[in-house]
Amino acid sequence: MxxxxxxxxxxxxxxxxxxxxxxxxxxxxxxxxxxxxxxxxxxxxxxRWKKTVYVLTKNQNIVLLTGIAAFSLLWSVDPTITFTRIVALIGTTLFGVYLSVSYxxxxxxxxxxxxxxxxxxxxxxxxxxxxxxxxxxxxxxxxxxxxxxxxxxxxxxxxxxxxxxxxxxxxxxxxxxxxxxxxxxxxxxxxxxxxSSAAIIVFLDMIIIFSLLNVLRLQYDLIVPIIAFMMLVTSITTLWAVDNANEILGVFGKDTTFTGRTDLWELLIDMALRRPWLGYGYGAFWGLNSASEEVWRAIPWHPPNAHNGYIDILLNIGFIGLFIFAIGFIRNLAISLMLVRQYKTPEVLFPCMLISYFAISNFSESGLMVQNDFGWVIYVSLSYLLSASLNNKNHKSLTINHY
Incomplete structure (x- = not known):
C-alpha cells in the first residue's frame, strides 16, 4: 500500500x-x-540468499536495467539527485525480488x-x-x-x-x-x-483486453473469425473516433492535445535527442538544472514528469535503456500470452492484464522504472516469476520451485 x-x-x-x-x-x-x-x-x-541468487539468475534484463541506472551517475547532469534516486530504485527493485522469492x-x-x-x-x-x-x-x-x-x-x-x-x-x-x-x-x-478521465479510458481498454484474452483460450477454428470480427469493429470505431476526436475527448474534458501533453512530449523528445544514447542520468532531468528549466519556461504548468513512462525512460537512460526495457517487456508479454493459452485458471490472466495495463496507462502517465512505485515492484516480481515459469520443465505449476 x-x-x-x-x-x-x-x-x-x-x-x-x-x-x-x-x-x-x-x-x-x-x-x-x-x-x-x-x-x-x-x-x-x-x-534467503540461495533463493535470491536463483531468482536473480532467471532474468538478466532487470539486473541490466538497474545497473545502467546505477552507472548513469557517471554522466548525470545532477549526480546528487541521481544518487538518492538510484538508492531508492535499487531498494524498490529488491522489494520486487523479495515478492517473487517469498510469494x-x-x-x-x-x-x-x-x-x-x-x-x-x-x-x-x-x-x-x-x-x-x-x-x-x-x-x-x-x-x-x-x-x-x-x-x-x-x-x-x-x-x-x-x-x-x-x-x-x-x-x-x-x-x-x-x-x-x-x-x-x-x-x-x-x-x-x-x-480521472484518463483512468476511465484505460479501464474501458482493459475490459476489451480481458475479452480478447478469453477469446485466446478458445479453439483455433473459433479464434480466427472472432478476432477478425473484432478487428473489423475496431477499425470502423477507430475511423469514427478520429473523425469525431474533438467531440469524444470533450466528453472527458480533454482536447486533441490531451490537456497540453502533446506539446510537452514534442519538446521532451527534442530534449532527449540532445543526449540520445544514455540520457541525462536516472531521475536527473526533472530537477533544478538547465534541462528541466528550459521545459518549464516553455510549458507554463510546470510538469513534474513527462506524463509518459516511455519518454521518461528515454530521458533517464537514453535509447539504450529504452531498448533493453522494451526487449524485457515484449518477452514478458509473450510468456504471459503463452501461459494464457496453456492454462485455464484465473491467476494466469494476472500477469498479462497487469503488463497490458502498464503498457497502456504509461502513454499518459509516468509509471515505468520509477523508484518507490508499486508499478515497478510488481513488474520486477512478475518478470522473475514469468522467467522461472518458462524454465519450469514439467509445466505442472506456475511456481519458482527449483531453488
Missing amino acids: LYTGGPLTVLVKGGVSEGEVESAGDTAIVQLTFILIYVITFFLLAI NSLEKHLLIVSFTFGLIVIVSLIFSVVLPKYGVMSGIHAGSWRGIYVHKNAFGKWMVLSAIICLLKCLKVDKKYFIWEAALGLSIFMLVLSR
Missing part, C-alpha cells in the same frame, strides 16, 4: 490539493519509512496483491467519506475523490488496477461469497468519483 503512494504522503502534506498553497509537511517520515523497508527487505533476502507463484501473487488493494479500497472509502479533508480534493479539482492519495489521477489509476484484480478474484473464489464482487463494485464506483 505504501508503494502505491498512500496514505502517508497525503497525511503529512495536511490534505492540500492542487491549486492551493503547497504544504511541504514532514516528508522525512515518508523517506525514513522507505529506508526502513529497504533495510528489512535486504535482511529478508540475505537470510513464488502467480496464485500467491494474486492473493497478496488482492488483499492489498482490498485494504486500499476500504481505507480510501473511509478517507473520502469520514475524512473528506484528506480523501476529497478541493482547489481546481474540487469534489473529485482521491482516497488515500495526493491527487485524483493517482487514485483513479490505482482504482483501475484494483478493479482488474478484484475481477480476477471474482472468477476464482466460490460464488457464495460476495466480498470481491463488492470490492469490484466499489473500485469502479470510486474510479468514477475520481473524475
